[in-house]
Amino acid sequence: MNASRDTRERRPARSAEHTEHTEHTEQGLRADRVSRAAGGRIVVDGVSIAPPPGATVGLLGPNGSGKSTLLRLLSGVLAPASGVVTLDGRPLPAYGRRPLARRIAVVEQQADTQVELTVRDVVRLGRVPHRRAWPLGAGGGLGASGTSSEDEAVRTALARTGLADRADQSWHTLSGGERQRVQIARALAQEPRELLLDEPTNHLDIQHQLDLLTLVAELPVTCVIALHDLNLAAMYCDQLVVLNQGRVVAAGPPEDVITERLIAEVYGVRAAVTRHAPDGPDTPGGPGDDAPRTANRPYVRFLGTLPSSPSSPSSPSTSPTPPASSATT
Numbered sequence: 001m002n003a004s005r006d007t008r009e010r011r012p013a014r015s016a017e018h019t020e021h022t023e024h025t026e027q028g029l030r031a032d033r034v035s036r037a038a039g040g041r042i043v044v045d046g047v048s049i050a051p052p053p054g055a056t057v058g059l060l061g062p063n064g065s066g067k068s069t070l071l072r073l074l075s076g077v078l079a080p081a082s083g084v085v086t087l088d089g090r091p092l093p094a095y096g097r098r099p100l101a102r103r104i105a106v107v108e109q110q111a112d113t114q115v116e117l118t119v120r121d122v123v124r125l126g127r128v129p130h131r132r133a134w135p136l137g138a139g140g141g142l143g144a145s146g147t148s149s150e151d152e153a154v155r156t157a158l159a160r161t162g163l164a165d166r167a168d169q170s171w172h173t174l175s176g177g178e179r180q181r182v183q184i185a186r187a188l189a190q191e192p193r194e195l196l197l198d199e200p201t202n203h204l205d206i207q208h209q210l211d212l213l214t215l216v217a218e219l220p221v222t223c224v225i226a227l228h229d230l231n232l233a234a235m236y237c238d239q240l241v242v243l244n245q246g247r248v249v250a251a252g253p254p255e256d257v258i259t260e261r262l263i264a265e266v267y268g269v270r271a272a273v274t275r276h277a278p279d280g281p282d283t284p285g286g287p288g289d290d291a292p293r294t295a296n297r298p299y300v301r302f303l304g305t306l307p308s309s310p311s312s313p314s315s316p317s318t319s320p321t322p323p324a325s326s327a328t329t
């Protein structure tokens, strides 16, 4: 895949089928001071996030910091206890299930099914919101032959995720990484304008991690993607949002967010942060054709854990970068 563009210079290139909403689009998906409790405590605490349309926003933070919960709030699967999530200025509950499903695609950490499905069947599920019969009416069943545009979307999604030759394989026989790629393909077949991904590189070997993130970063859609790998996040995301104990503690371009201090305070880890070379093929991130993407982006070497982690619940919350109560850009 071609990784030669700096994603921060990308502009969303809307496909024809996306133009119906053009007048209202530029607000995109936003969370405004959303909070949510689980297990008797606040796990997302007054978070605001406003991904620029077309941008790839990385969601970082330690285990349990609230990333998955925030993604579920952004997708409308969970309702905020306070605050509001809006799409083009309208609260999510004002949308019907179908318009929302056409618009927002979600790739969860784990997906499973008891039903016997092929890879193509699973990817075709991404087309269900676009069918006339909703959710599975006449002609809308899994086995139904789709329209030519449906077939084309499924074919394209399979090809983009390197799964074209697996289309007829049973889902249950796939490896963890292959299943992950099928979920991405399903989301691509959905042709969303907002794509929410929860640690999509889990289970993937390094080549597929890089392929996936290149693909995601180059999509002309708004992506919010929970990641644990700070170097991959710095390479592929236009903006980063760091959560700690449910709060935004840093937000902005990777070079502003990824600092030794942040890594120490949020993760309790000692690190050395350098920059990728401005133009060189010798950058730690890879070969020369990646240079425009990695140029000047932060590169982290982890040196060891610090004696005590400030992210433990008993510690006071920290503001490792200039205090950022929200990720609104």
Ligand SMILES: Nc1ncnc2c1ncn2[C@@H]1O[C@H](COP(=O)(O)OP(=O)(O)OP(=O)(O)O)[C@@H](O)[C@H]1O
Binding pocket: 038, 039, 040, 043, 061, 062, 063, 064, 065, 066, 067, 068, 069, 070
């Ligand atoms: N249904 C629930 N009941 C109790 N606690 C919950 C529930 N859902 C989430 N939590 C808690 O909320 C916190 C945030 O969880 P969340 O899955 O959003 O974190 P995360 O940042 O995605 O973590 P990870 O990086 O480990 O995937 C965690 O401490 C989790 O245990």
